[in-house]
């Protein structure tokens with residue numbers, strides 16, 4: 439099917455409509471475009487109508503090759519090679535291959551892992567370095583995937599889809615003044631999509647702490663697993679991921695042992711609107727940063743964010759008739775989105791397109 443405009447100015451017909459222009463939605467459109475399939479991406483802007491927020495709205499995400507879980511390791515490796523190809527094609531610098539360091543206690547430190555090398559930087563306690571990895575800018579990454587897709591077969595409508603109705607064998611999607619008629623839906627609405635509403639998924643509220651200043655002026659990413667007690671499984675961050683004037687920017691985040699659960703959309707939106715200020719581990723986070731962050735701080739900001747966790751720890755790709763949904767990032771969607779998009783589009787092509795089959799699967803190994 440060819441993407442085409444119908445007689446009325448804001449009516450469109452397309453084979454696939456991707457809901458959400460976050461990391462997964464942009465990666466699906468990229469993958470469809472790569473395969474020559476026309477699609478329309480309908481993506482809300484951050485904070486549109488003070489309702490639509492996102493997991494990706496930030497300047498830095500870690501990409502790292504070493505994971506204790508082989509399935510994540512292979513998803514990241516697969517995504518990383520696609521990401522590198524896109525980075526060399528794109529004129530926008532969205533990915534920096536910088537050292538990713540680890541602080542590991544003796545119980546986890548795998549002496550013989552081929553993916554871990556001694557650190558080349560001298561940062562207290564972070565003794566190991568990933569063989570591959572770096573820091574990406576998620577907004578620019580989405581922009582690069584969008585540019586690639588729109589130069590081929592995709593169209594992007596930067597509006598929230600406020601109504602999706604079944605119509606004939608397909609769907610009618612209404613987004614502002616636009617009406618899109620599509621045969622298939624790819625639901626990549628993150629916190630707002632069908633994945634987030636699944637029984638085996640929870641949404642958790644998080645914060646990041648961004649600091650301008652400090653002595654860590656060489657860019658690197660890190661994950662520190664050495665928390666023995668306290669509320670965190672690990673602390674992670676991106677040092678000098680950007681500069682404000684000549685001040686390095688560092689972002690800190692934490693993986694909580696008991697995350698803050700957001701049981702419904704109202705709670706998600708309340709979190710972004712101000713509830714994040716009641717993050718229960720703020721003092722512990724600040725103490726951790728106090729120990730790690732060297733040098734003065736010119737500016738400190740706290741930013742709300744949230745993501746979805748699945749019960750089994752892996753992302754979800756499911757289809758119900760002509761409706762496919764993907765998500766459940768477990769905090770690793772940026773570094774795996776292109777691999778997951780490839781799997782999603784393959785599920786669609788192999789089992790859904792033209793066959794009316796219902797299928798459900800976790801991300802394939």
Ligand SMILES: Cc1cc2nc3c(=O)[nH]c(=O)nc-3n(C[C@H](O)[C@H](O)[C@H](O)COP(=O)(O)OP(=O)(O)OC[C@H]3O[C@@H](n4cnc5c(N)ncnc54)[C@H](O)[C@@H]3O)c2cc1C
Nearest residue numbers: 458460461462482492493494500599628767770771772773
């Ligand atoms: C604090 C934090 C740190 C993280 N760190 C890392 C990391 O270091 N490495 C890593 O790989 N990953 C990391 N992640 C995870 C990564 O950011 C997520 O996996 C990723 O953003 C999820 O992508 P998504 O497309 O599912 O959702 P999103 O990025 O949230 O995108 C969904 C989009 O759909 C839009 N939308 C919703 N409803 C509608 C509608 N009706 N119509 C149109 N659009 C709609 C939303 O507004 C949003 O823009 C982190 C996440 C957080 C929160």
